[in-house]
Amino acid sequence: xxxxxxxxxxxxxxxxxxxxxxxxxxxxxxxxxxxxxxxxxxxxxxxxxxxxxxxxxxxxxxxxxxxxxxxxxxxxxxxxxxxxxxxxxxxxxxxxxxxxxxxxxxxxxxxxxxxxxxxxxxxxxxxxxxxxxxxxxxxxxxxxxxxxxxxxxxxxxxxxxxxxxxxxx
Numbered sequence: 588x589x590x591x592x593x594x595x596x597x598x599x600x601x602x603x604x605x606x607x608x609x610x611x612x613x614x615x616x617x618x619x620x621x622x623x624x625x626x627x628x629x630x631x632x633x634x635x636x637x638x639x640x641x642x643x644x645x646x647x648x649x650x651x652x653x654x655x656x657x658x659x660x661x662x663x664x665x666x667x668x669x670x671x672x673x674x675x676x677x678x679x680x681x682x683x684x685x686x687x688x689x690x691x692x693x694x695x696x697x698x699x700x701x702x703x704x705x706x707x708x709x710x711x712x713x714x715x716x717x718x719x720x721x722x723x724x725x726x727x728x729x730x731x732x733x734x735x736x737x738x739x740x741x742x743x744x745x746x747x748x749x750x751x752x753x754x755x756x
Contacts (some may be wrong), residue, residue, distance in 0.1 A: 644673070649680035656681060659690040660747055663707065666717025667729055674733035681755045687735060692720045693749035701745035726751050 621639050628634040640650050649656075656677040662670050677687055692704040699705055704720045711718035721729075727738040735753035742750040 644676070649676055651680055653681050654685045656685070656687045657690070658687060662689055662691045662726070663711055663720055664715055664718045666719075667721070667725065669717060670721075670726075671729050671732050674730055674735065678734045678755055683755060685755045687730065687753050687755075688741075689726060689751045690748060691751075692747050693726075693740065693743065693751065694720045694722045696722055696724065698722065703746055723751060727753075 618641065621641055625634060625639060628637050638650065642649075658673070658677070661673070665673065674687065681687070692701070692707055694704045694708075695701070698708075698720075708720040711720065723738075723740055730738045730751075730753040734756060736756050738751060738753040740749065741752050742748065744750075
């Protein structure tokens with residue numbers, strides 16, 4: 588289920604990025620998560636601009652014609668190759684000029700900070716086949732490999748709440 592903090596960040600993201608008329612949300616979570624997202628979108632006044640679609644973004648096709656893909660606390664579960672595959676899939680679903688926004692832990696280039704991210708990377712080594720924590724340079728390169736341009740950090744955070752945004756050419 589989407590946490591209160593995740594719902595808050597989704598609302599902030601939609602407000603700050605001035606999301607155009609169409610945005611798609613595909614979640615692999617249960618219907619309860621969609622209801623929580625719908626509630627938050629209604630609260631911030633953008634519900635009519637978002638099409639919610641139940642599905643599994645790993646296995647199901649993504650809806651076409653989206654302006655924004657919000658990838659929240661996902662990339663750490665994947666290897667870089669898996670993230671590149673997901674980013675390419677998202678790229679194909681977005682309209683030209685559409686954006687991807689990635690909310691996750693963002694490591695410094697030393698890979699030793701933030702400390703919570705370094706500890707979380709150990710957890711991902713134990714708990715996933717290829718997951719980990721990534722630097723901005725790694726995410727930027729993976730986004731570029733998928734076709735995205737203009738990657739930038741729009742929110743820095745020592746925890747899971749850093750946000751990186753890039754645009755489909």
